[in-house]
Amino acid sequence: MSQSHTFDNHPVDPTDNRDENWRNDALDLTLDYGMQTIAVRAGQHRTDEGEHSEPIFTTSSYVYASAEDAAAHFNGTKTGNVYSRHTNPSVRTFERRLAALENGERAVATASGMGAILTMCLAYLKAGDHLLAANQLFGSSIGLFNTYMMKYGVEVSYVDCFDNEAWANAVQPNTKVIYCESPSNPLAQICDIGFLSKLCKANDILLVVDNCFATPALQRPLDLGADVVIHSATKYLDGQGRVLGGALVGSDALMQEAFTVVRSGGISMSPFNAWVFTKGLETLKLRMQAHCDSANQVAQFLVSHPSVSTVHFSGLSDHPAHELATAQHHMKNGYGAIMGFEVKPSTTNSDYNDEKSAAWHVIDSTKMISITNNLGDAKTTITHPATTTHFRLTPEARAEAGVKDGLIRLSVGLEDADDIIKDLARGLDSL
Numbered sequence: 271m272s273q274s275h276t277f278d279n280h281p282v283d284p285t286d287n288r289d290e291n292w293r294n295d296a297l298d299l300t301l302d303y304g305m306q307t308i309a310v311r312a313g314q315h316r317t318d319e320g321e322h323s324e325p326i327f328t329t330s331s332y333v334y335a336s337a338e339d340a341a342a343h344f345n346g347t348k349t350g351n352v353y354s355r356h357t358n359p360s361v362r363t364f365e366r367r368l369a370a371l372e373n374g375e376r377a378v379a380t381a382s383g384m385g386a387i388l389t390m391c392l393a394y395l396k397a398g399d400h401l402l403a404a405n406q407l408f409g410s411s412i413g414l415f416n417t418y419m420m421k422y423g424v425e426v427s428y429v430d431c432f433d434n435e436a437w438a439n440a441v442q443p444n445t446k447v448i449y450c451e452s453p454s455n456p457l458a459q460i461c462d463i464g465f466l467s468k469l470c471k472a473n474d475i476l477l478v479v480d481n482c483f484a485t486p487a488l489q490r491p492l493d494l495g496a497d498v499v500i501h502s503a504t505k506y507l508d509g510q511g512r513v514l515g516g517a518l519v520g521s522d523a524l525m526q527e528a529f530t531v532v533r534s535g536g537i538s539m540s541p542f543n544a545w546v547f548t549k550g551l552e553t554l555k556l557r558m559q560a561h562c563d564s565a566n567q568v569a570q571f572l573v574s575h576p577s578v579s580t581v582h583f584s585g586l587s588d589h590p591a592h593e594l595a596t597a598q599h600h601m602k603n604g605y606g607a608i609m610g611f612e613v614k615p616s617t618t619n620s621d622y623n624d625e626k627s628a629a630w631h632v633i634d635s636t637k638m639i640s641i642t643n644n645l646g647d648a649k650t651t652i653t654h655p656a657t658t659t660h661f662r663l664t665p666e667a668r669a670e671a672g673v674k675d676g677l678i679r680l681s682v683g684l685e686d687a688d689d690i691i692k693d694l695a696r697g698l699d700s701l
């Protein structure tokens with residue numbers, strides 16, 4: 271099939287966010303293009319204006335030729351957009367491009383990463399079901415599961431994400447979803463997605479993997495056997511910390527269930543944000559390579575510093591999950607760019623003689639790195655999880671997630687690696 275230059279508006283099922291011809295859109299994916307080509311071109315849907323770059327469709331609704339035409343759109347005899355809570359061309363372009371990058375049949379965009387995780391819960395769980403999750407997760411995910419899923423009758427339990435035996439032992443007859451992040455927030459722990467996939471398939475469980483830290487540039491969980499991929503697009507998919515968004519990716523059937531939740535619940539992505547993410551995907555692989563290269567250098571610096579007791583980063587050759595991460599990540603030397611490191615209390619300065627004050631000293635001594643809770647940004651960010659992202663967890667849940675008072679989370683950005691290292695050394699050297 272030749273490259274499509276059609277400017278036709280492809281018909282779209284009004285109850286749906288895909289259309290039958292989407293794989294024949296601006297890039298014919300049956301021609302087996304490489305990831306970078308897909309990132310730049312997949313999913314684009316040219317209008318009659320013949321625009322080269324992807325436009326932003328800032329419209330909440332759509333017009334019909336007549337009352338009869340409107341009725342036909344609603345009763346399903348005619349396809350097309352009806353309302354941007356359901357479908358929007360800019361959002362659809364992002365969904366198609368991300369689905370192609372993750373090797374999924376379809377993606378559903380959401381207003382934020384948490385919106386995607388809530389959608390997953392509402393689509394695939396009901397009262398009486400059991401959600402089995404990794405104990406190392408973003409704090410708000412644990413909060414959502416423990417506060418709201420439990421409130422609505424879903425049983426929730428957690429296991430050490432790197433302990434395959436614990437996962438197998440924790441499966442119950444009512445387990446419907448296994449949920450993990452790999453790498454995880456904030457300790458960058460790695461889950462064995464292939465193992466979990468086999469466990470899920472043997473027990474009729476859905477495997478849902480939050481791929482926010484790796485992105486499809488490093489890892490494609492669906493290829494490793496996951497059923498659904500979750501994204502906080504807010505992070506690397508944008509890559510410059512501008513807007514909020516999220517997504518789910520998976521089979522057509524699973525995404526239809528997710529789409530119905532998003533449409534009914536109004537957890538929809540804004541067209542402007544979708545456009546930012548679409549353009550962000552174009553440079554994702556290049557950015558991730560640069561992020562990972564710098565992260566490897568920063569990790570080497572941290573591991574050799576006398577004031578650092580532990581570095582949580584699977585790129586280090588003695589990390590327990592180094593081999594697993596090497597096998598799961600398809601980018602050479604791509605272990606991600608987020609790491610946790612634990613700071614030792616000072617033995618000489620009584621102002622910093624406990625873990626928290628030592629960690630805060632390192633954070634406060636930086637002159638360039640941004641003190642913020644976001645990550646996956648071009649700008650390096652530094653966070654004290656125990657008092658910010660994981661603050662709302664109970665002390666027990668925090669301990670289970672491995673969030674100690676001396677732990678610092680670093681998201682290595684795109685500045686010169688030497689400057690990042692110098693900025694970290696200011697506080698570490700003066701402990």
Ligand SMILES: Cc1ncc(COP(=O)(O)O)c(C=O)c1O
Pocket residue numbers: 382383384385408410451455480482483501502503504505514515516
């Ligand atoms: C791993 C992970 N998943 C999900 C989220 C939630 O995403 P959002 O902030 O876009 O709602 C975050 C946010 O930090 C995260 O780190």
